[in-house]
């Protein structure tokens with residue numbers, strides 16, 4: 001069946017990537033985004049291994065590379081700025097700690113939106129208020145007053161997914177806080193930062209600076225431990241107060257970076273959390289990206305999982321003739337162990353930042369064989385079928401899908 005109508009909630013990374021693949025497979029796609037326009041901001045996000053292959057299959061390799069941060073690598077420093085350790089972007093074939101493809105989240109969102117804006121209906125400043133499904137479709141009432149019927153609905157509305165809460169249950173059931181909070185915002189580059197990321201750590205807290213495409217500015221990064229996050233994730237003023245409070249007394253350039261907190265045009269702060277669910281679908285409603293399986297920023301993989309998941313979800317649904325049960329089941333079967341490997345890395349990285357207590361678990365040996373194997377599974381451990389025989393209207397000219405990335 002072609003012309004299947006799919007509603008996607010969320011226009012960040014997972015939503016527009018899914019829209020790309022659904023449209024290519026012949027669906028009619030509507031994306032509803034709560035924010036009044038595409039949201040800018042956010043840290044650099046990475047694409048490694050199979051995620052790079054998905055970008056290539058989308059025909060967006062050149063556009064993504066053109067928007068990359070071109071970070072040469074990272075170094076850690078002591079309180080006086082002396083270099084302690086160095087990591088290069090070309091380590092591990094470009095899939096290392098600093099990956100070869102690093103792009104600001106807002107820039108990637110823009111690339112994906114530009115690619116799909118013709119042929120996909122985007123509705124900004126609205127959200128799903130109510131949803132009722134029956135055997136043949138889903139009736140959706142939008143907060144703005146519209147009522148429409150769709151064949152399928154997918155929540156790509158992030159860690160705090162409202163669709164997940166509506167269909168699967170309250171967030172406390174699925175969201176696992178990993179004990180840290182991260183914040184990012186841009187500052188004037190008065191620090192002489194070139195193409196290297198700098199990271200300073202002190203008793204479980206960290207401050208850092210990273211280069212962004214606009215060389216006159218830099219991205220400030222902070223992390224601090226927190227048993228739970230007691231500020232509203234939409235109350236930016238309260239979040240800034242919390243950051244100031246928790247960063248008090250941190251050395252290195254911290255006070256100079258914090259001095260720009262009130263004049264920054266962008267700001268992002270959230271708890272480091274994962275979403276763990278038994279299933280990512282219920283009837284005609286499915287979840288994708290952070291809404292379904294956030295691996296946390298500590299995994300460096302949220303964007304890769306969203307891109308790979310979008311490819312597989314659209315492919316499996318189309319291959320199943322848009323049958324929700326078979327399509328969602330195929331997507332879950334293919335994605336699950338890949339998600340679990342990335343979530344494991346997120347948990348280990350978060351634990352490595354914990355200040356060890358008296359009964360702390362032994363420290364993690366990041367050079368061990370099992371960790372190297374885990375990393376390999378997290379980067380390449382999922383098969384991308386070619387979906388030969390499944391409709392594909394938009395295969396980019398000159399770059400047919402001919403290979404499968406295999407675990």
Ligand SMILES: Cc1cc2nc3c(=O)[nH]c(=O)nc-3n(C[C@H](O)[C@H](O)[C@H](O)COP(=O)(O)OP(=O)(O)OC[C@H]3O[C@@H](n4cnc5c(N)ncnc54)[C@H](O)[C@@H]3O)c2cc1C
Nearest residue numbers: 010012013014034042043127157158162289290297302303
């Ligand atoms: C502004 C912003 C900044 C970010 N910064 C970072 C960062 O610095 N580092 C990092 O590792 N990760 C960051 N993330 C998360 C990162 O984008 C994701 O981990 C990953 O890319 C997967 O993306 P996603 O599309 O699944 O979810 P998200 O990127 O979280 O996107 C969810 C989208 O859904 C929209 N939305 C929320 N509720 C509704 C609703 N009820 N109806 C419709 N739309 C809704 C949101 O506005 C957002 O556009 C950020 C996300 C956002 C939105």
